[in-house]
Amino acid sequence: MKLIILGILIFAMQASYAQDWANTERYKNENALLEEPKQGENRVVFMGNSITEGWINARPTFFENKTFVNRGIGGQTTPQMLVRFRPDVLNLKPELVVILAGTNDIAGNTGPSTLEMIMDNLISMTELALANNIKVVLSSVLPAYDYSWKPELEPAQKIVALNKMIKDYAEENGIVYLDYFSAMADERNGLKDGYTYDGVHPNEAGYKAMEPLALEAIAKALTEN
Numbered sequence: 430m431k432l433i434i435l436g437i438l439i440f441a442m443q444a445s446y447a448q449d450w451a452n453t454e455r456y457k458n459e460n461a462l463l464e465e466p467k468q469g470e471n472r473v474v475f476m477g478n479s480i481t482e483g484w485i486n487a488r489p490t491f492f493e494n495k496t497f498v499n500r501g502i503g504g505q506t507t508p509q510m511l512v513r514f515r516p517d518v519l520n521l522k523p524e525l526v527v528i529l530a531g532t533n534d535i536a537g538n539t540g541p542s543t544l545e546m547i548m549d550n551l552i553s554m555t556e557l558a559l560a561n562n563i564k565v566v567l568s569s570v571l572p573a574y575d576y577s578w579k580p581e582l583e584p585a586q587k588i589v590a591l592n593k594m595i596k597d598y599a600e601e602n603g604i605v606y607l608d609y610f611s612a613m614a615d616e617r618n619g620l621k622d623g624y625t626y627d628g629v630h631p632n633e634a635g636y637k638a639m640e641p642l643a644l645e646a647i648a649k650a651l652t653e654n
Contacts (some may be wrong), residue, residue, distance in 0.1 A: 451512035452502050463498070466522055472496045473647055474518050476510060476554070477529035479503035480571060480630060488636040498523065506539045507531060507550035514554050519561050525650055526558050527607065527643065529568040531591055532629070535584045536576050544591050551595065555604065566646045567599045569610040573629045574619025585618040605653070607646040609639055 466472045473496060475481050481501025485492050492499060500517040502509075507530045518526050528551065534542040551567065558565045569592040574585050592610050599606035613635065615621045620628055624635035631639065 451509040453513045453516055455502055456517055470496050472523040474498045474500055474523045474526045476518055476526055477501040478505045478533050481529055484636055487633050491640050504538055506534045507547050511550045511553055525564040527566040531570040535587050536579055548594050564650045566605045566607050566650050567595050568607040571609055572614040572618050572620045574617050605646050605650040
Protein backbone atom coordinates (compact mmCIF):
# COMPACT_ATOMS: atom_id res chain seq x y z
CA MET A 430 0.00 0.00 0.00
CA LYS A 431 2.83 2.40 0.88
CA LEU A 432 4.43 1.80 -2.51
CA ILE A 433 1.13 2.51 -4.26
CA ILE A 434 0.69 5.79 -2.36
CA LEU A 435 4.30 6.76 -3.12
CA GLY A 436 3.74 6.03 -6.80
CA ILE A 437 0.61 8.18 -6.83
CA LEU A 438 2.48 11.06 -5.17
CA ILE A 439 5.36 10.84 -7.66
CA PHE A 440 2.92 10.77 -10.58
CA ALA A 441 1.09 13.81 -9.19
CA MET A 442 4.37 15.71 -8.79
CA GLN A 443 5.44 14.85 -12.33
CA ALA A 444 2.05 15.92 -13.71
CA SER A 445 2.23 19.21 -11.82
CA TYR A 446 5.74 19.85 -13.16
CA ALA A 447 4.61 19.10 -16.70
CA GLN A 448 1.71 21.54 -16.38
CA ASP A 449 3.81 24.34 -14.87
CA TRP A 450 7.31 23.55 -16.11
CA ALA A 451 8.56 27.08 -15.40
CA ASN A 452 6.93 27.18 -11.93
CA THR A 453 5.02 30.35 -12.75
CA GLU A 454 2.75 29.65 -9.77
CA ARG A 455 5.61 29.85 -7.25
CA TYR A 456 5.24 33.59 -6.61
CA LYS A 457 1.65 34.04 -7.81
CA ASN A 458 0.27 35.03 -4.41
CA GLU A 459 3.23 37.24 -3.50
CA ASN A 460 2.99 39.01 -6.85
CA ALA A 461 -0.73 39.63 -6.39
CA LEU A 462 -0.11 41.20 -2.99
CA LEU A 463 2.73 43.42 -4.19
CA GLU A 464 1.50 46.96 -4.74
CA GLU A 465 2.60 49.03 -7.71
CA PRO A 466 5.83 50.96 -7.11
CA LYS A 467 5.40 54.35 -5.53
CA GLN A 468 6.76 57.46 -7.16
CA GLY A 469 10.56 57.31 -7.09
CA GLU A 470 10.64 53.88 -5.45
CA ASN A 471 13.30 52.32 -7.72
CA ARG A 472 12.07 48.76 -7.23
CA VAL A 473 14.70 46.11 -8.04
CA VAL A 474 13.81 42.50 -8.87
CA PHE A 475 16.44 39.79 -8.41
CA MET A 476 15.72 37.06 -10.97
CA GLY A 477 17.58 33.79 -10.61
CA ASN A 478 17.89 30.25 -9.35
CA SER A 479 18.71 28.75 -5.94
CA ILE A 480 21.62 31.15 -5.46
CA THR A 481 19.18 34.04 -5.61
CA GLU A 482 16.45 32.23 -3.68
CA GLY A 483 18.88 31.19 -0.95
CA TRP A 484 20.10 34.76 -0.52
CA ILE A 485 16.95 35.91 1.24
CA ASN A 486 17.15 32.93 3.61
CA ALA A 487 20.85 33.23 4.44
CA ARG A 488 20.94 37.04 4.54
CA PRO A 489 17.40 38.40 4.99
CA THR A 490 18.78 41.72 6.23
CA PHE A 491 20.03 42.48 2.71
CA PHE A 492 16.43 42.64 1.51
CA GLU A 493 14.92 44.35 4.57
CA ASN A 494 13.98 48.04 4.39
CA LYS A 495 14.85 48.12 0.69
CA THR A 496 12.80 48.07 -2.47
CA PHE A 497 14.31 44.70 -3.42
CA VAL A 498 12.13 41.80 -4.58
CA ASN A 499 13.58 38.27 -4.63
CA ARG A 500 12.27 36.03 -7.40
CA GLY A 501 14.75 33.16 -7.34
CA ILE A 502 13.64 29.55 -7.76
CA GLY A 503 15.96 26.67 -6.95
CA GLY A 504 17.15 24.49 -9.81
CA GLN A 505 15.91 26.75 -12.58
CA THR A 506 17.49 27.24 -15.97
CA THR A 507 17.33 30.26 -18.28
CA PRO A 508 14.48 28.90 -20.46
CA GLN A 509 12.33 28.49 -17.35
CA MET A 510 13.17 32.01 -16.22
CA LEU A 511 12.34 33.36 -19.65
CA VAL A 512 8.86 31.79 -19.45
CA ARG A 513 8.16 33.35 -16.05
CA PHE A 514 9.88 36.65 -16.81
CA ARG A 515 6.58 38.47 -17.43
CA PRO A 516 4.75 37.50 -14.20
CA ASP A 517 7.83 37.64 -11.98
CA VAL A 518 9.56 40.70 -13.45
CA LEU A 519 7.70 42.75 -16.06
CA ASN A 520 4.35 42.76 -14.28
CA LEU A 521 5.98 43.97 -11.06
CA LYS A 522 7.04 47.16 -12.87
CA PRO A 523 10.51 47.45 -11.38
CA GLU A 524 13.00 50.13 -12.26
CA LEU A 525 15.70 47.49 -12.62
CA VAL A 526 16.19 43.72 -12.81
CA VAL A 527 19.33 41.87 -11.70
CA ILE A 528 19.64 38.60 -13.63
CA LEU A 529 21.83 35.81 -12.26
CA ALA A 530 21.47 32.60 -14.26
CA GLY A 531 23.23 29.94 -16.28
CA THR A 532 24.88 27.45 -13.95
CA ASN A 533 21.90 25.08 -13.97
CA ASP A 534 21.85 25.17 -17.77
CA ILE A 535 25.48 24.04 -17.76
CA ALA A 536 24.48 21.31 -15.29
CA GLY A 537 21.78 20.19 -17.74
CA ASN A 538 18.90 20.52 -15.29
CA THR A 539 16.34 20.82 -18.09
CA GLY A 540 18.31 18.97 -20.75
CA PRO A 541 21.43 19.62 -22.83
CA SER A 542 22.22 23.29 -23.37
CA THR A 543 25.01 25.04 -25.25
CA LEU A 544 26.54 28.31 -24.10
CA GLU A 545 24.95 29.96 -27.13
CA MET A 546 21.51 28.74 -26.02
CA ILE A 547 22.08 30.19 -22.56
CA MET A 548 23.12 33.53 -24.05
CA ASP A 549 20.06 33.56 -26.30
CA ASN A 550 17.82 33.30 -23.25
CA LEU A 551 19.76 35.93 -21.30
CA ILE A 552 19.56 38.27 -24.29
CA SER A 553 15.83 37.63 -24.65
CA MET A 554 15.23 38.48 -20.99
CA THR A 555 17.34 41.61 -21.38
CA GLU A 556 15.48 42.72 -24.47
CA LEU A 557 12.10 42.12 -22.81
CA ALA A 558 13.17 44.26 -19.85
CA LEU A 559 14.54 47.09 -21.98
CA ALA A 560 11.42 47.07 -24.18
CA ASN A 561 9.41 47.68 -21.00
CA ASN A 562 11.70 50.50 -19.81
CA ILE A 563 13.31 48.33 -17.14
CA LYS A 564 17.05 48.71 -16.62
CA VAL A 565 19.18 45.56 -16.52
CA VAL A 566 22.17 44.28 -14.57
CA LEU A 567 23.64 41.08 -16.00
CA SER A 568 25.53 39.04 -13.42
CA SER A 569 28.42 36.68 -13.96
CA VAL A 570 27.78 33.06 -13.14
CA LEU A 571 29.36 32.15 -9.83
CA PRO A 572 32.43 29.88 -10.00
CA ALA A 573 31.96 26.15 -9.60
CA TYR A 574 34.71 23.57 -10.00
CA ASP A 575 32.31 20.64 -9.89
CA TYR A 576 28.62 19.77 -9.48
CA SER A 577 28.17 17.14 -6.79
CA TRP A 578 25.05 15.82 -8.50
CA LYS A 579 26.81 15.58 -11.91
CA PRO A 580 30.53 15.20 -11.24
CA GLU A 581 31.47 14.38 -14.83
CA LEU A 582 30.58 17.78 -16.32
CA GLU A 583 33.68 19.82 -15.35
CA PRO A 584 31.83 23.15 -15.40
CA ALA A 585 34.65 25.51 -14.40
CA GLN A 586 35.91 26.42 -17.88
CA LYS A 587 32.40 26.50 -19.32
CA ILE A 588 31.48 29.09 -16.69
CA VAL A 589 34.57 31.13 -17.56
CA ALA A 590 33.60 31.06 -21.24
CA LEU A 591 29.96 31.93 -20.53
CA ASN A 592 30.96 34.85 -18.32
CA LYS A 593 33.12 36.24 -21.12
CA MET A 594 30.11 36.05 -23.45
CA ILE A 595 27.89 37.80 -20.90
CA LYS A 596 30.49 40.52 -20.26
CA ASP A 597 31.11 41.11 -23.97
CA TYR A 598 27.37 41.38 -24.68
CA ALA A 599 26.88 43.75 -21.75
CA GLU A 600 29.73 46.02 -22.83
CA GLU A 601 28.57 46.07 -26.44
CA ASN A 602 25.05 47.07 -25.41
CA GLY A 603 25.70 49.52 -22.58
CA ILE A 604 24.45 47.18 -19.85
CA VAL A 605 26.03 46.97 -16.40
CA TYR A 606 27.95 43.71 -15.86
CA LEU A 607 28.07 42.48 -12.27
CA ASP A 608 31.25 40.47 -11.77
CA TYR A 609 30.85 38.13 -8.82
CA PHE A 610 33.21 35.59 -10.36
CA SER A 611 36.49 37.51 -10.01
CA ALA A 612 35.93 38.14 -6.31
CA MET A 613 34.83 34.61 -5.47
CA ALA A 614 36.95 32.24 -7.60
CA ASP A 615 39.87 30.21 -6.30
CA GLU A 616 42.93 29.09 -8.27
CA ARG A 617 40.92 26.26 -9.90
CA ASN A 618 38.12 28.63 -10.98
CA GLY A 619 35.98 27.04 -8.30
CA LEU A 620 34.12 28.81 -5.52
CA LYS A 621 36.44 29.71 -2.62
CA ASP A 622 36.01 27.35 0.33
CA GLY A 623 35.20 30.16 2.72
CA TYR A 624 32.31 31.30 0.55
CA THR A 625 30.40 28.03 0.13
CA TYR A 626 29.05 24.97 1.88
CA ASP A 627 28.93 22.68 -1.18
CA GLY A 628 31.13 24.21 -3.88
CA VAL A 629 28.19 25.74 -5.75
CA HIS A 630 25.95 27.68 -3.36
CA PRO A 631 27.19 30.59 -1.24
CA ASN A 632 27.16 30.45 2.54
CA GLU A 633 26.59 33.56 4.63
CA ALA A 634 30.16 34.76 4.01
CA GLY A 635 29.65 34.25 0.28
CA TYR A 636 26.54 36.39 0.24
CA LYS A 637 28.31 39.04 2.31
CA ALA A 638 30.97 39.19 -0.40
CA MET A 639 28.31 39.49 -3.10
CA GLU A 640 26.26 42.24 -1.49
CA PRO A 641 28.55 45.28 -1.95
CA LEU A 642 29.18 44.21 -5.55
CA ALA A 643 25.45 44.01 -6.19
CA LEU A 644 24.76 47.37 -4.55
CA GLU A 645 27.50 49.02 -6.59
CA ALA A 646 26.15 47.58 -9.84
CA ILE A 647 22.59 48.59 -9.00
CA ALA A 648 23.62 52.15 -8.17
CA LYS A 649 25.61 52.37 -11.41
CA ALA A 650 22.74 51.09 -13.53
CA LEU A 651 20.20 53.40 -11.93
CA THR A 652 22.36 56.49 -12.42
CA GLU A 653 24.00 55.79 -15.77
CA ASN A 654 21.18 54.27 -17.81
